[in-house]
Amino acid sequence: MTLLGSARASGDPGPPAQQLRARNAIFAIDTDTRAHYDALRAELIRHLAPVIVVQNDYRGGRYTLVHNAEHESVHPVSDVFELAKSIAHAPLGIHSIIAPYLNPRIPDRPGSARRDPHDLAMVAFKDPGTTGWQAPLQSFADTLATARRQLGDAHLAPELAAASTRILDRSLAFVDACLRRRSVDTTSFESYTSRLTDDIGTNIQHAAQAQIEGVEALLTRWRERVGPADWPGLYVVVLSIWTTSALNQNSIIIRRFMDPATADSHLIDLPTAQPPTDPVFVALDNLARIVQDNVAAEAVFPxxxxxxxxxxxxxxxxxxxxxxxxxxxxxxxxxxxxxx
Incomplete structure (x- = not known):
């Protein structure tokens, strides 16, 4: 391989041939090292166990146990998790439609210093006087109205049903007002959302309880399956996008089931740019790097x-x-x- 001299300016003779050969010979050490490192990682993946891989998703997480050369994948969280969050997302759905058309100036109100003016200017990238938001907002309102009409048939818990009703009713009222006056603005949007804080909080609490119950039941079953001899060595890899990687909800619940002596090093929150197509392979591939580095580190730097x-x-x-x-x-x- 020739790694030097490829970007020389015209007329630059570059390093002497002897120096180039010497440097390429040195580079070959790292090339061979990486090849052997990758070969070890590929072999090690098949020996990693027990491992739990969690792919965060809209259903509360897809859990996969890798143990004794077997994989079991489960979505352990009940539909209540997704139902409660779905309704709580209504204001975010509306904001996603109208945000590009809002005034990019920060309102002079308490708390305005929390906003990044550059971020706001980048999101509000369309002319506030245009009406491209109207059709998608009307379509979203139709989705909200359909959910509102059928909400009673979902058989939600009374407290969750009441909060969800208020979220949907006030969201529909806000959309209707925007469409009637043919304009959107930050002040009216925040007036609408500020009245929903408690109700969104109620939905979040019900979603949290559903997730705790589902994950705890699964981990209890898996802990018994793996057995007390192997469970302390458990590795858990939680894959999530960056915005949910710190204090991830699944990691919080799982940590309580792990051996306290190894939880800090064996519970790995792995941020990803996008949810991977094969989360188990991505998790095991990264875990193999971690495990072999753990062993190599103490041997190379004793x-x-x-x-x-x-x-x-x-x-x-x-x-x-x-x-x-x-x-x-x-x-x-x-x-x-x-x-x-």
């Missing part, structure tokens, strides 16, 4: 726990060196420069 911890954790191995040099840029004999 006398330096700082470097070992960096290799076996989410910290980049070079992070401390970079931080050190940024704090003291003139150390050593390398040429330094300041950012421009």
């Amino acid at each position: 006398a330096d726990h700082t470097l070992a911890n960096a290799l076996k954790g989410p910290e980049d191995l070079m992070a401390q060196a970079i931080l050190s040099r940024l704090a003291c840029p003139h150390r050593g004999n390398t040429t330094t420069s300041t950012p421009r």
